[in-house]
Amino acid sequence: MNHKGKCLFRFAIFLFALLYTATGMAQQRKSILPRELWPDDKGNHIQAHGGGITKVKDTYYWYGEERRQGLDSNYRYVSCYSSKDLMNWKFRGDVFKMTDPDSLGKKWVLERPKVYHNIKTRKYIMYMHIDGQVKGQKGNYSYARVGVAIGDSPTGPFNFIRTFRPLGQESRDIGQFIDDDGSAYLIFEDRPVKGFHIAKLSEDYLDVEKDICIIKAPLEGGAVVKYNGLYYAIGSALTSWNPNPNKYATAKSLAGPWSEFEDIAPPETNTYGSQSTFMLKVVGTKSTAVIFVADKWKPRTQWDSRYLWMPLEIGDGKLRLPEPKPWRINVKTGETAFIK
Ligand code: GAL
Numbered sequence: 498m499n500h501k502g503k504c505l506f507r508f509a510i511f512l513f514a515l516l517y518t519a520t521g522m523a524q525q526r527k528s529i530l531p532r533e534l535w536p537d538d539k540g541n542h543i544q545a546h547g548g549g550i551t552k553v554k555d556t557y558y559w560y561g562e563e564r565r566q567g568l569d570s571n572y573r574y575v576s577c578y579s580s581k582d583l584m585n586w587k588f589r590g591d592v593f594k595m596t597d598p599d600s601l602g603k604k605w606v607l608e609r610p611k612v613y614h615n616i617k618t619r620k621y622i623m624y625m626h627i628d629g630q631v632k633g634q635k636g637n638y639s640y641a642r643v644g645v646a647i648g649d650s651p652t653g654p655f656n657f658i659r660t661f662r663p664l665g666q667e668s669r670d671i672g673q674f675i676d677d678d679g680s681a682y683l684i685f686e687d688r689p690v691k692g693f694h695i696a697k698l699s700e701d702y703l704d705v706e707k708d709i710c711i712i713k714a715p716l717e718g719g720a721v722v723k724y725n726g727l728y729y730a731i732g733s734a735l736t737s738w739n740p741n742p743n744k745y746a747t748a749k750s751l752a753g754p755w756s757e758f759e760d761i762a763p764p765e766t767n768t769y770g771s772q773s774t775f776m777l778k779v780v781g782t783k784s785t786a787v788i789f790v791a792d793k794w795k796p797r798t799q800w801d802s803r804y805l806w807m808p809l810e811i812g813d814g815k816l817r818l819p820e821p822k823p824w825r826i827n828v829k830t831g832e833t834a835f836i837k
Contacts, residue, residue: 601629781831
């Protein structure tokens, strides 16, 4: 290559590097846009519906129902995404997939997966709602069980262990709560008792050991957070995929007594079209944020279902979901800000 050729070659490399950085930078998201499409690192809308978030060291892992188009209909899938800032998410693959565990028929479901990190056993334990039709019983949600899978790393792969009814009870929507002392709880909705359980997991997290409380309110999409020494529980009414006014209650102890349930947002907004799934606490150097993680379902085009993530106004026994608008978070300081 002559001198001119070398110069041209270097210039081409320079241009390529510039373009690469520029597009790379353009992909860096600096905000969370509730209810909009939320592209992952590959530009695909995040598929982590009914999800849960697990923090390992400084990385957040978001697990959820994989509902992209073109999946093999014999399987149900759980996706995983990772992020260090909660705004940019990298697709880590479908970390779990399984076939119909018990002849539940074509419409069987795997919903609301949650992953617990067991520090003692160094395992990652996935809980999920497994449901479908049971012969001789009505409806597609009569199996009412949880499924459990185990993995050696947050990105799996996870191996299926079994399905069961926690504490012998019917279990539909599940939620996850880790207390400040590290104790792990499964929240599960139980139709016959018209309420939801907050139940402690066994030491290896592979079983549900005992009820701490049954909150006698017919609510699903259950989530709990502890903030400034007070427990806050939220849930949504039993209206299937349709949004409704989600509600919250508080208690000084997980075992209760729990206060009366109150709306988290103006009831006529039906929780701004969303349904509760999780509450994520981000403890920073300057403040603590609690993020409402919810789904805006599109039952006929599930792959296009959206997420409503918003920082909650929380404290002194009150919890309020502000009107959705673009916002950002600094996970180091815990500070959140709306973007005008
Ligand atoms: C909702 C529930 C979803 C899904 C749906 C099916 O109430 O929260 O996870 O089970 O019903 O109708």
